[in-house]
Amino acid sequence: MATSTLELSGLNFNLTEEHQAVQEAARDFAQTELLPGVIERDNAAKFPAEQVRRMGELGFLGMMVSPDYGGGGMDTVSYVIAMEEISKVDASCSVVMSVNNSLVCWGLEQFGNEEQKQKYLTKLAAGEVIGAFCLSEPEAGSDATSQHTTAIDQGDYYSLNGTKNWITNGGSASTYLVMAQTDVAKKHRGINCLIVEKGQDGFVVGKKEDKMGIRASDTHSLMFTDVKVPKENRIGDDGFGFKFAMSTLNGGRIGIAAQALGIASGAYELALKYAQERQSFGKKIFDHQAIQFKLAEMATKIEAARLLVYKAARLKDEHKDYVQAAAMAKLYASDVAMWATTEAVQVHGGYGYVKEYHVERLMRDAKITQIYEGTSEIQKLVIARELLK
Known part of the structure; x- marks a missing residue:
């Protein structure tokens, strides 16, 4: 991910040193602790209990919660950065992270009373339990x-x-x-x-x-x-x-948009790597224009999705109206995830249909991002209503 300044609608997207540290920590966790066994867990539909426990220990389950209640006190941008990296490898783990952060912890911290926060939020934010x-x-x-x-x-x-x-x-x-x-x-x-x-x-x-x-x-x-x-x-x-449910879901959509972004970028990275290794007709398949065009379009759409996700996250952090931005981010990022993972399978050819190459799993995982926490059709309704305000 580029660390240069990105500007959109007057918002400055500059990854701070803290953001880069979160990105590196999440990427390292995903690659070293989630990647081993991810295919086996998918095949067996086995809940990643040990991996979720580790996410709690590393602070990924209460990232945006105030330290007063056991959380990391981080901003939403940090959260979506971590969501992207973890979703590249294991969307089953990232949805646990999304629900606990965006829906349960955020809802309790924003709308719960002090007694409820002390009794429930502190354990949820620390990852001792999940919600x-x-x-x-x-x-x-x-x-x-x-x-x-x-x-x-x-x-x-x-x-x-x-x-x-x-x-x-x-x-x-x-x-x-x-x-x-x-x-x-x-x-x-x-x-x-x-x-x-x-x-x-x-x-x-x-x-x-x-x-x-x-x-x-x-x-x-x-x-x-x-x-x-x-x-x-x-x-x-x-x-x-x-009102509690709708307010919470508005923020939750940013998390799912980040998940979709991660699934798409994970598939793209695998396709790019494979295209530089696989040979056909005497040269790497990356050197074929048809493959170059696929990868170029994937990279472009993923970057556009990332900008939408970051914009929604930054608006939320600045306590500005982010309803439309969140709906746009989820709508577009989920569509990109479905499309990019399908293209990644195509780049892999027959190998893309085989589980050990990961892209078929990412394609299956991508579909749900167009459905849960508000279908794509609901996102279009939300966006249309916001246009009239």
């Missing part, structure tokens, strides 16, 4: 307002009932942020976010989903039957849950 963000349901994907999970007010606690689908870290988390409908008549204004702990009576983790990509991350359905959630575990005022 899960529970919004999606069998009938509430893109339409997040259609929450059928209910949290009935019982005085000093809520009685939680319902099912959540597609929950990342579903089986490995200890702390769950669960969106539930308390007052149906108020529609989305009647939704609350509740902190639920693993092991509570009536809380059951369903089977792990057998996925096309990010296979090592554990994605589960969660079932709640008369789970008693203390009132003090509600985040914010009554009815704040939907």
Whole structure:
């Protein structure tokens, strides 16, 4: 990655020494501790427990959290730099990192009270435990307002009932942020976010989903039957849950955009290396114009995606409106990830279809970036609405 000054819309993208140090640390971790065994974990759909533990020890699970609560106190730019490097190698690990940083820790720090931060955030930020963000349901994907999970007010606690689908870290988390409908008549204004702990009576983790990509991350359905959630575990005022979810997802999209960027750049780096090693018709395949054009277009689109991701991150750090920038970054970076990984397989030819060359896994991993934390179609809606403001 270039370390020169990059300017876009008046924003200065200059990688500081601290940013470069984060980049080097994340790259070293990915290459030395994630790369060995990444194919085997993907094949077996095995959750990378040891690797996630190490991410916690190295500070990658609470990067943006204040040191007062056990975090690294870093900016969003540092976070997306680390996300890119880790995603180049293992998107299953980077999605654990994304959810814990962008959705769970950030949401708790921004909107939780002091007691909630001391009880939950400190352990999450330190990587002692990991969290899960529970919004999606069998009938509430893109339409997040259609929450059928209910949290009935019982005085000093809520009685939680319902099912959540597609929950990342579903089986490995200890702390769950669960969106539930308390007052149906108020529609989305009647939704609350509740902190639920693993092991509570009536809380059951369903089977792990057998996925096309990010296979090592554990994605589960969660079932709640008369789970008693203390009132003090509600985040914010009554009815704040939907706003909490949307605010948190806006930042989460920057993390997923960085993940998509990493998947794309990882595939490009593998394709470039292979093109300089593989010979055909008496010369390296890089010397064939058809391959040069593919790699040139990959490099250009990836750089454009990186600028969008950095712009969104910097706007967030400067406490400016980043909703549109985050949606644009996720929309474009996820499309580039899907396209670039497909091209990387093509550059590899038959070898690209073989697991040991990694690019087929990156192609499978890329697809989900166009779906989770808001599909590409939802990102276009967000961007269009922002255009009218």
